[in-house]
Amino acid sequence: MHEIQLHNTLSGKVEPLLPLKPGQVGMYTCGPTVYDYAHIGNYRTFVFQDILRRFLKWRGLKLNHVMNLTDVDDRIITNAAAAGVGIREYTEKYVQAFFADCKTLNIEAPEHWIRATDHINDMVALIQKLQQNTYTYPSEGSLYYRIAKFKDYGKLSKVDLSGIQAGARVDNDRYEKESARDFALWKAPKPGEHFWETPIGAGRPGWHIECSAMAMKYLGETLDIHTGGIDLAFPHHENEIAQSEAATGKPFVRYWLHAEHLLVEGEKMSKSLGNFFTLRDLFAKGYKPSALRFALASVPYRRQLNFTFDGLQQATSSVERLRNFAARLKSEKFPVGNQRGMAERIAQAANDYDAGLSDDLNTARALAAMFDFVREANIAMDKGEFRQGDVAAALEFLESFDKVFAVLQDTDGERLKELGFGSGEGGVDDAEIEKLVGERQAARARRDFAASDRIRKELADRGIILEDTKDGKVRWKRK
RNA sequence: GGCGCGGUACCCAAGUGGUAAGGGAGAGGUCUGCAAAACCUUUAUGCGUGAGUUCGAUUCUCACCCGCGCCUCCA
Numbered sequence: 001m002h003e004i005q006l007h008n009t010l011s012g013k014v015e016p017l018l019p020l021k022p023g024q025v026g027m028y029t030c031g032p033t034v035y036d037y038a039h040i041g042n043y044r045t046f047v048f049q050d051i052l053r054r055f056l057k058w059r060g061l062k063l064n065h066v067m068n069l070t071d072v073d074d075r076i077i078t079n080a081a082a083a084g085v086g087i088r089e090y091t092e093k094y095v096q097a098f099f100a101d102c103k104t105l106n107i108e109a110p111e112h113w114i115r116a117t118d119h120i121n122d123m124v125a126l127i128q129k130l131q132q133n134t135y136t137y138p139s140e141g142s143l144y145y146r147i148a149k150f151k152d153y154g155k156l157s158k159v160d161l162s163g164i165q166a167g168a169r170v171d172n173d174r175y176e177k178e179s180a181r182d183f184a185l186w187k188a189p190k191p192g193e194h195f196w197e198t199p200i201g202a203g204r205p206g207w208h209i210e211c212s213a214m215a216m217k218y219l220g221e222t223l224d225i226h227t228g229g230i231d232l233a234f235p236h237h238e239n240e241i242a243q244s245e246a247a248t249g250k251p252f253v254r255y256w257l258h259a260e261h262l263l264v265e266g267e268k269m270s271k272s273l274g275n276f277f278t279l280r281d282l283f284a285k286g287y288k289p290s291a292l293r294f295a296l297a298s299v300p301y302r303r304q305l306n307f308t309f310d311g312l313q314q315a316t317s318s319v320e321r322l323r324n325f326a327a328r329l330k331s332e333k334f335p336v337g338n339q340r341g342m343a344e345r346i347a348q349a350a351n352d353y354d355a356g357l358s359d360d361l362n363t364a365r366a367l368a369a370m371f372d373f374v375r376e377a378n379i380a381m382d383k384g385e386f387r388q389g390d391v392a393a394a395l396e397f398l399e400s401f402d403k404v405f406a407v408l409q410d411t412d413g414e415r416l417k418e419l420g421f422g423s424g425e426g427g428v429d430d431a432e433i434e435k436l437v438g439e440r441q442a443a444r445a446r447r448d449f450a451a452s453d454r455i456r457k458e459l460a461d462r463g464i465i466l467e468d469t470k471d472g473k474v475r476w477k478r479k
Numbered sequence: 480g481g482c483g484c485g486g487u488a489c490c491c492a493a494g495u496g497g498u499a500a501g502g503g504a505g506a507g508g509u510c511u512g513c514a515a516a517a518c519c520u521u522u523a524u525g526c527g528u529g530a531g532u533u534c535g536a537u538u539c540u541c542a543c544c545c546g547c548g549c550c551u552c553c554a
């Protein structure tokens with residue numbers, strides 16, 4: 001086991017992870033704003049968070065992971081009003097879609113999935129605390145945060161406020177503010193808008209306050225890890241720090257982790273460029289969830305990931321190679337005993353794998369360790385040197401790999417079906433496959449290869465691939 | 480302009496002051512009744528460009544070029 005090292009945006013360095021309470025990690029990850037279906041760029045970040053989550057758990061840390069769902073913001077209010085429904089009703093569809101997408105991508109549920117609108121009181125309480133500490137000022141019914149009073153402002157994103165002049169183009173807000181960088185904690189309601197009646201007045205929360213309030217409610221005033229997309233570092237996370245630390249006087253977060261963005265064909269993904277994809281768009285084109293997860297996970301999170309369909313195809317092949325190996329390990333019968341040196345080799349591969357992930361979640365390195373082992377074990381099997389006694393250890397390594405990567409289980413079909421893709425019909429059940437395989441084996445036995453190939457072709461057309469193995473048996477898989 | 484990330488083979492990508500992991504793709508081959516899978520060989524004297532430091536640089540320094548992100552809502 002290697003020491004877990006993570007890149008902390010706060011220090012700009014890779015640091016050893018030393019949780020506040022040894023053995024336990026409190027982690028807050030910024031989730032989606034549920035005004036529409038989340039896109040693959042969002043999922044790049046969510047998959048990164050999931051890899052982090054799974055890795056920490058696999059390493060035996062007790063994890064308390066909170067993910068928020070932002071279900072109140074300008075876009076939601078606008079869209080809900082346009083649709084003539086309440087914001088809760090409007091967002092529900094996208095919340096459910098998000099949960100379904102996560103399940104499809106094998107993104108584990110965090111310990112707490114929470115919604116902003118369920119925590120208005122917590123936000124109000126936090127704002128009141130800021131009022132007491134005189135970090136706020138009112139203006140036209142709204143409440144603003146006075147950045148000038150928070151001397152550490154900019155420590156996360158390294159922004160230099162000295163160059164920012166009030167009235168510069170950053171000031172798009174219609175409200176009166178003391179300084180251009182000041183941000184709204186609580187927004188006065190506009191006519192017809194959804195609002196909450198609270199001790200600090202009628203209105204709705206500003207964007208940043210929800211994360212401060214909810215993170216501290218569930219994880220305490222100082223949390224170990226907070227993550228999100230790189231774009232959130234400023235201003236969102238910077239403002240979270242300002243709010244939280246001004247209220248408590250304590251460090252808000254010890255490790256800030258930010259995922260780089262995903263590009264599509266080298267360009268920023270945007271609806272106007274026509275390179276904007278949701279998961280459903282890709283599944284409709286026939287790509288598998290496991291392939292997308294692999295594609296998103298295989299590039300280390302601090303690198304921009306250039307998403308291409310060619311890359312998705314490459315990921316598909318990589319996943320197949322791993323699954324083929326797992327299937328071979330499980331189905332082939334090897335000679336009894338243990339191969340000399342194989343146990344040590346497996347231990348070494350597992351060690352290299354752990355070293356990769358421990359190094360700031362270097363998934364590419366971890367995968368290389370996995371693939372190295374796959375090749376070596378295949379060679380041993382081809383030579384007839386691999387022994388049955390080593391199967392268990394090899395499988396154990398594969399399982400530990402999949403605890404984090406989660407791509408080996410061949411459940412793509414089922415998961416897609418749950419999402420509404422791939423009609424139930426046309427599927428071939430196992431019994432029928434076994435029956436046809438039996439018929440083909442009989443044909444082969446009497447060297448009737450025409451009949452044999454006909455059956456293989458028929459199954460192939462229905463998505464079943466047959467592989468004849470050395471020991472005369474047949475292994476099949478779904479394409 | 481400020482802050483930040485990156486430019487490694489056809490594609491994705493790791494990496495180190497001592498001579499380039501891994502995956503995908505292509506080509507040839509082994510195995511197979513034929514396939515599939517697997518395996519073998521092959522594809523960067525080269526790591527954006529130029530200069531410097533060094534016995535030695537892809538790895539360090541400087542300059543430059545190019546791509547991308549943030550600075551305004553954004554994963």
